[in-house]
Amino acid sequence: MNANKESSPYQAPALYLGRLMSPKEVLAATSDRTGIPHNVRRSWTLCGDVPETFWDTLKNDPRLVGLRASGFTTPSNTAYATFTVQVRDYQTRFLLPLGDEKVSTFIEDAQAGIWLSLGRNEGNDALLHQFVLTPAELAPLATISRRCRPPHWQYALAELEQVTCKALELDLIGSALPGFIVNHVAVNLVLSGA
Structure with a gap:
């Protein structure tokens, strides 16, 4: 597949606030809803x-999707995990603070599978x-999470703009799908304790 022929019209990067929900939170939020698969609730x-084009593409062809987990540390030793979901040449990146107790537990449990709930x-x-x-995909994040210091609001606020701008860069994270070049990025910023 030729990435240049498959690319879509340019869209400016999008920034959203995301949320990490524990199995307990998911169960509480979905207990009165019907049609939610049992394994999602736990x-x-x-x-x-995600932007409309990403969402529409995922809905119409959920088979061609990639996921990549990566992490990085800032100069103040605050670390972040990035879960990057890619559909064609669109990426959405979930940016989470490592060192946060909830995020650390999530990283440890993620081998059992994670769900994404993506709004349009x-x-x-x-x-x-x-x-x-x-x-093997999660081991580097677990290592970074254990050695970094817990996020401190003072440092996190000072670095938030810089970290977010970096996460929005097209070339920060390579393509998770062979044959596709990343042309569009959205970031879901998951704040500590959210």
């Missing part, structure tokens, strides 16, 4: 929004998609 779920550009439509990550 799993970690990353919630966020802050609208009412949402898609659920499950991913499984191998221990």
Whole structure:
């Protein structure tokens, strides 16, 4: 597949606030809803929004999707995990603070699978998609999480703009799909304790 022929019209990067929900939070939020699969109710779920084109493409062809887990540390030794979901040449990146107790537990449990709840550009439509990550894919995040200091609001606020701008850069994270070049990025910023 030729990435240049498959690319879509340019869209400016999008920034959203995301949320990490523990299995307990998911169960509480979905207990009165019907049609939610049982395994979703007992799993970690990353919630966020994506631009319409990303959402529509995922809905129409959920087979061609990639996931990549990566992490980085800032000069103040605050670390972040990035879970990057890619559909064609669109990426959405969930940016989470490592060292946060909830995020650390999520990283440890993620081998069992994670769910994404993706809203259509802050609208009412949402898609659920499950991913499984191998221990080898998660090991670097667990290592970074254990050695970094817990996020401190003072440092996190000072670095938030810089970290967010970096996460929005097209070339920060390579393509998770062979044959596709990343042309569009959205970031879901998951704040500590959220």
